[in-house]
Amino acid sequence: MVKTTAVQWLVAAIALGVFFAAPWFLPHNMTQLVDVMVFILIALSWDMLGGQMGYNSFGNILFFGVGMYLLASIQVWAGGFTLAVYNAAEGGDLASFTVDTPTFVASLVVGLLVVAVLNFFLGLLVGSQLLKMRGHYFAIGTLGLGVAAGEFASTMDILGAGSGMNFVQPPRTLELAPLLYFIGLATVVVFFILLRWLYSTRFGFVMNAIRDNEDKAEAMGLPTAQVKAFAWAIAAFFAAIAGGIYGSSKNFIDPTEVAFSGTTIGVWMLLMTLIGGKGTIWGPIIGAVVFQLFKEFFWTFLFGWQRVALGLLIVIIVVFFPGGVMGGFDNLRRKLGIGKSTAEART
Amino acid sequence: MDKIYANIELLTSFAPTINLELIANGLLVGAIFGLIAYGMALVWGVMNIINVAQGAFVILGGYMAFFFIETMTGILPDAPHILWIVLSMAVAAVGMGLFAMIVFRLVVDKVLERDLFVSLLATFGIELVMQQGMNIMFTAEERVIDAQLQTFSFMQNMVNIPGSRALGAVLGIAAAVLLVVLVRYSRFGRAMRATSQNARAARIMGIDTRRVYEMTYALNGAICGVAGSIVAFVFILHPFQGLIYTLRSFVIVILAGVGNIAGVIFAALSLGVYENYSGFVLGPEFQNGMVFIIVPIALLVRAAIMRRKRQYLK
Numbered sequence: 191m192v193k194t195t196a197v198q199w200l201v202a203a204i205a206l207g208v209f210f211a212a213p214w215f216l217p218h219n220m221t222q223l224v225d226v227m228v229f230i231l232i233a234l235s236w237d238m239l240g241g242q243m244g245y246n247s248f249g250n251i252l253f254f255g256v257g258m259y260l261l262a263s264i265q266v267w268a269g270g271f272t273l274a275v276y277n278a279a280e281g282g283d284l285a286s287f288t289v290d291t292p293t294f295v296a297s298l299v300v301g302l303l304v305v306a307v308l309n310f311f312l313g314l315l316v317g318s319q320l321l322k323m324r325g326h327y328f329a330i331g332t333l334g335l336g337v338a339a340g341e342f343a344s345t346m347d348i349l350g351a352g353s354g355m356n357f358v359q360p361p362r363t364l365e366l367a368p369l370l371y372f373i374g375l376a377t378v379v380v381f382f383i384l385l386r387w388l389y390s391t392r393f394g395f396v397m398n399a400i401r402d403n404e405d406k407a408e409a410m411g412l413p414t415a416q417v418k419a420f421a422w423a424i425a426a427f428f429a430a431i432a433g434g435i436y437g438s439s440k441n442f443i444d445p446t447e448v449a450f451s452g453t454t455i456g457v458w459m460l461l462m463t464l465i466g467g468k469g470t471i472w473g474p475i476i477g478a479v480v481f482q483l484f485k486e487f488f489w490t491f492l493f494g495w496q497r498v499a500l501g502l503l504i505v506i507i508v509v510f511f512p513g514g515v516m517g518g519f520d521n522l523r524r525k526l527g528i529g530k531s532t533a534e535a536r537t
Numbered sequence: 538m539d540k541i542y543a544n545i546e547l548l549t550s551f552a553p554t555i556n557l558e559l560i561a562n563g564l565l566v567g568a569i570f571g572l573i574a575y576g577m578a579l580v581w582g583v584m585n586i587i588n589v590a591q592g593a594f595v596i597l598g599g600y601m602a603f604f605f606i607e608t609m610t611g612i613l614p615d616a617p618h619i620l621w622i623v624l625s626m627a628v629a630a631v632g633m634g635l636f637a638m639i640v641f642r643l644v645v646d647k648v649l650e651r652d653l654f655v656s657l658l659a660t661f662g663i664e665l666v667m668q669q670g671m672n673i674m675f676t677a678e679e680r681v682i683d684a685q686l687q688t689f690s691f692m693q694n695m696v697n698i699p700g701s702r703a704l705g706a707v708l709g710i711a712a713a714v715l716l717v718v719l720v721r722y723s724r725f726g727r728a729m730r731a732t733s734q735n736a737r738a739a740r741i742m743g744i745d746t747r748r749v750y751e752m753t754y755a756l757n758g759a760i761c762g763v764a765g766s767i768v769a770f771v772f773i774l775h776p777f778q779g780l781i782y783t784l785r786s787f788v789i790v791i792l793a794g795v796g797n798i799a800g801v802i803f804a805a806l807s808l809g810v811y812e813n814y815s816g817f818v819l820g821p822e823f824q825n826g827m828v829f830i831i832v833p834i835a836l837l838v839r840a841a842i843m844r845r846k847r848q849y850l851k
Binding site for chain 2: 320323329452495505
């Protein structure tokens with residue numbers, strides 16, 4: 191187990207303080223701040239497989255979308271409505287489905303937990319099968335799974351079919367964005383602590399062994415199949431929470447554009463991890479923040495070309511800066527000859 | 538569910554001739570998928586890169602053909618339409634060949650020697666750039682080339698085969714035959730096969746492998762251009778339709794096994810038939826989903842087969 195140095199404690203404390211204080215400094219950008227929390231969660235959960243275990247998945251969006259739909263359905267159910275009736279309603283009729291504040295908050299928080307646990311088992315189930323493949327077969331197989339989920343969701347009438355589904359309207363007196371932000375922040379903190387602990391245990395070392403050489407790990411008698419499935423299940427747990435928060439903050443689910451969007455959020459989570467540096471615990475967090483800045487910048491200044499710019503960003507990062515920010519730190523440190531590289535202290 | 542049972546009943550007892558129509562149409566579209574998959578298999582086999590941008594290449598080739606035909610029929614409205622269709626294939630092939638060459642020099646060349654995931658993500662990035670770029674330049678309007686061919690009907694109008702599909706399949710097969718001949722008998726084809734078997738040995742024997750990679754990628758672009766011009770009059774053109782062609786070709790190559798041309802043809806025809814059946818039985822809104830879901834299923838089946846030989850997909 192690697193000991194936490196004073197510097198690391200300091201960095202963690204400062205980061206937490208900044209995130210905690212952010213809503214007071216940027217009160218008009220609450221939706222973007224909620225997005226940052228969601229992005230950190232999905233980037234960290236992607237990195238569990240992609241960075242630590244060497245399984246590059248394009249399909250984590252599956253859990254994101256399933257989490258979103260499940261949370262919306264749970265909230266509809268908790269409000270005492272029927273899902274089919276609710277989704278058949280349109281336009282002004284939606285306003286008649288109101289809930290009071292305690293019900294709304296309770297259904298949100300408890301709903302997120304239920305959704306996460308359900309997705310944990312979904313992750314176990316899907317992972318135990320899909321993780322039998324390796325390398326790019328796994329990557330494209332998961333891509334197919336994620337996009338297929340969107341296509342099937344858009345054929346289900348009970349979930350609003352292709353026209354999507356609305357979340358239950360929050361009560362007028364409730365400020366939803368700050369609530370979601372702090373739920374997100376709390377989840378990030380829990381996830382971060384969990385990952386730090388996990389990566390220092392035997393479980394984490396098995397994950398790394400799988401990345402470095404799966405055949406040898408298996409030959410040494412390590413329980414690779416179980417570890418892979420459990421790692422994906424944990425990633426699914428947090429990806430689902432992220433999906434729930436994201437959907438709740440957007441207040442609307444589109445099956446292929448928001449929930450199961452393999453070509454936007456599905457790739458963004460990889461991009462964020464790569465920007466930050468994959469296989470490190472701080473990388474995804476830095477990457478998510480930097481990515482959100484890039485994205486807001488593109489959306490503000492590039493009038494219509496922002497999505498092209500994001501695609502170009504993927505190509506540029508992949509081709510020229512595969513190590514990301516943390517890789518850059520590493521190089522800098524090696525040149526200056528101070529400290530250990532993050533590759534050595536990868537916890 | 539009732540609708541699905543009704544459809545199955547229709548196929549099995551009331552109107553068995555519909556089966557013939559589904560199979561015939563499936564085989565015809567399968568020929569087009571096969572052409573696209575063949576390009577992917579070529580790049581995969583020679584360069585060890587999965588070209589996720591394949592679908593976007595196809596769609597861009599289709600747009601080239603579309604705008605070529607639109608301008609030419611504007612200038613010379615009296616010329617036979619079929620002439621423009623055949624010429625548009627050549628235009629799209631050359632245009633996409635050059636485009637692929639540029640993409641190769643800018644991006645693919647730099648990820649050739651790297652980890653597979655890097656090339657996968659880089660071509661995915663190219664796919665996104667092209668998809669969004671086409672969306673801006675050509676708008677999200679669905680476009681289609683009118684082939685001006687009638688539908689052939691057989692068996693008291695129970696079996697209908699659109700003339701455009703038949704033409705598309707014929708042109709696709711012609712292009713594929715040309716390709717196989719090129720790969721098998723030309724000097725360039727021999728260099729390509731040598732590089733795919735052992736790149737280092739090929740380099741020692743004096744083959745400029747980088748040039749071979751570049752030409753292979755450009756050839757794949759030309760294939761996509763031809764396929765795109767066929768797609769433009771058989772199906773529809775839409776900027777976001779690319780990914781489904783990528784996944785279709787991926788499924789075909791997986792089912793066939795990399796480097797197995799006969800397998801590619803067989804897998805492509807089967808996929809066409811499967812797609813038509815699932816679209817008919819479950820309803821057209823399920824067709825895309827059924828194509829996507831076949832990707833993980835095909836992989837799992839293949840992984841299960843390989844595990845019996847103590848091998849893994851990697």
